[in-house]
Amino acid sequence: MPPGWFIGLILTLALNACAFSRPIPVEKQDIDPSYRYEVPQVDRDGWKTQSLEAAGIRQQPLAALASRIRDKTFPRVYSVLIVKDGKLVFEEYFNSHHRYQFYEMHSVSKSVTSILVGIAVDQGLIGVDDPVHTYFDDYRGIEWIDKPYPITIGNLLTMAHGTDWDERSRPLSDPKNSIRAMTDGDDWLPFILNHQLVEPPGTRFNYAGGMTVLLGEIVSRASGMDLGEFAERYLFHPMGIYIEGWHRSPLGVVNCQGGLYLRPRDMAKIGQLMLDKGVWQDDRVVSEEWVKASLTKRVTAEYGWGYGYQWRLGQAVIDDQLVDLFFASGRGGQHIFVVPELRLVAVFTAQPIDNSGGHNRNFIMMEDYVLPAVTGLATPKPFSMQSGQLSRYAGRYRHLETGEEATVTLGAAGINVWPAFWWRIPASPIGPNRFIGYSGRTGHLYFKFLSDQAKQPERFEARFLFGKRVYERIQPP
Known part of the structure; x- marks a missing residue:
């Protein structure tokens, strides 16, 4: 029988691989065959309702989202609601929850x-x-x-x-x-x-x-x-x-x-x-x-x-554009997201206590499912870049506000970004000076290196969970 340390190492590597492997693209995900979208019911609460089709929203990403909540890919989620142009167009409850239920x-x-x-x-x-x-x-x-x-x-x-x-x-x-x-x-x-x-x-x-x-x-x-x-x-x-x-x-x-x-x-x-x-x-x-x-x-x-x-303020990366949003945030996954440019409001409730990762999951669901459904846009396509071009990004960088360091190294298909407080994040090029990575803890991470094309980058922006951190170079490769 293999020694305990070896089994632990294999489990650690497997968990890390799962944490940083890209998810299956939303358009290719399976849909729960029992799932049926229904237009939200008109009630006496003042909300007008409308179908997703009439609102110009794609149903498939939201059906995939409901399926991932049902199969516990996103566990302990209670409800997801979407309002577009002032009308309630999507309303789903899970785990026996319902619209008349109150949540702290x-x-x-x-x-x-x-x-x-x-x-x-x-x-x-x-x-x-x-x-x-x-x-x-x-x-x-x-x-x-x-x-x-x-x-x-x-x-x-x-x-x-x-x-x-x-x-x-x-x-x-x-x-x-x-x-x-x-x-x-x-x-x-x-x-x-x-x-x-x-x-x-x-x-x-x-x-x-x-x-x-x-x-x-x-x-x-x-x-x-x-x-x-x-x-x-x-x-x-x-x-x-x-x-x-x-x-x-x-x-x-x-x-x-x-x-x-x-x-x-x-x-x-x-x-x-x-x-x-x-x-x-x-x-x-x-x-x-x-x-x-x-x-x-x-x-x-x-x-x-x-x-x-x-109120917290952030930006979503949509088709290489930054779109402003703001949100209210509560423990364990209670959120109200508002995207003014899209006339969009999204609400999530979840189990507030003993719900590790519940807060971040809502950001992942918002970015990977809700926004693509509303905009029709998918994750950026890969961009070809040679290893000689990639080497200019390598080095050590420091976060301007906290002093935390991050190391950038060459990777198998791009670069690796390794924050001092976290795991290594593989990132692939999606454009000149731009890379995308993924973590099961935060969803997509966008890295943009700031410099003239011919010069070595002096800093990079890391965007995840609709926030931004700026790192300055402190050491060349």
């Missing part, structure tokens, strides 16, 4: 809270430049209030608050994780306000659910209304959205950073509202100015995404 939004709640802040701004109740401490004078004795810290509502909206809140360096299971410590306690507001200022506000993105809780409390205090009542009166009722509930602290503070429960059709309404610049079915809900401000990049977030007012 987790951090999608933050993007909804941003809309509530915008409504309060529109009403003249608050302003983005207002210092946060002016709304919490009843918390004297805390340094944030007494000193006071120069943190504004705008700093909270952009997650550039400057405090020592730590939600990312420790797992959620760790009691020292800031969001875990907050939700484990009874009195959330003093816990949040007791965090120390460690850098100038506006300097750096630091994801912090507690800052969104402060935003909700500010809206409540400025309006004189419970945040849930404010949301019902000015957002949910005007849009015909019924919510099952909004999780609260033991003392009644609304968990507006992660505790909202919505149905998928109502998630799509939130996306459509933002797509239509604050209007839902001819009625103004929030100002166009607020929507524009929310979708303007203020800081750089994870994966090189832009970040506005509690």
Whole structure:
């Protein structure tokens, strides 16, 4: 019998091969013979519906997507909805889920809270430049209030608050994780306000659910209304959205950073509202100015995404063109994607807990199935390039923002890009200075080397999960 180390090596190699092998092209994938597309039903929720054919959307990629969810290629997915030109054209539920079911939004709640802040701004109740401490004078004795810290509502909206809140360096299971410590306690507001200022506000993105809780409390205090009542009166009722509930602290503070429960059709309404610049079915809900401000990049977030007012901003690579999009993102695979140029809204829900890879899977489904169905465009075709031409890309590069390094070497059919924090990624040429790779963890990765054709590249862009990372050369081949 082979030694254990040898078996482990073979398994590791096999897993790596699966992780980085290209998927079967969507147009060649098998379709579950029991799958039948049906036009979404008209209900009393205000949505108009339309067939995929009438919307000019190809059915085959979406039938393939439904089949891959059914056969567990994409496990633990609950629903996929697509809205095109303001009409619901695709609605599928899986694993016995249905359209009337409510799902905890987790951090999608933050993007909804941003809309509530915008409504309060529109009403003249608050302003983005207002210092946060002016709304919490009843918390004297805390340094944030007494000193006071120069943190504004705008700093909270952009997650550039400057405090020592730590939600990312420790797992959620760790009691020292800031969001875990907050939700484990009874009195959330003093816990949040007791965090120390460690850098100038506006300097750096630091994801912090507690800052969104402060935003909700500010809206409540400025309006004189419970945040849930404010949301019902000015957002949910005007849009015909019924919510099952909004999780609260033991003392009644609304968990507006992660505790909202919505149905998928109502998630799509939130996306459509933002797509239509604050209007839902001819009625103004929030100002166009607020929507524009929310979708303007203020800081750089994870994966090189832009970040506005509690909304992430990205770009999809479609036929060698960059197409802007924005999205709300929640734990485990709760997403609202909006692609303005295509007049497209896509919604995904999934098992939020114990769902490894659930977040990234939605990006892969969006890029590999939804966008090709809508645009009719497939993955770029291979481009011929000789090994002598490829050698100019080899070398060591460093990510501009984090300092992480990546090594580029020659590969069997192109190049290998090897980030210091990850596995080797084989990438094939698809054009001058352009390569495409694939990972089961992130989907397609696009690499573009930046230089004149005759010169050695000085940097490259890596695009994946709709984000962008730029690496500069630090060492030649």
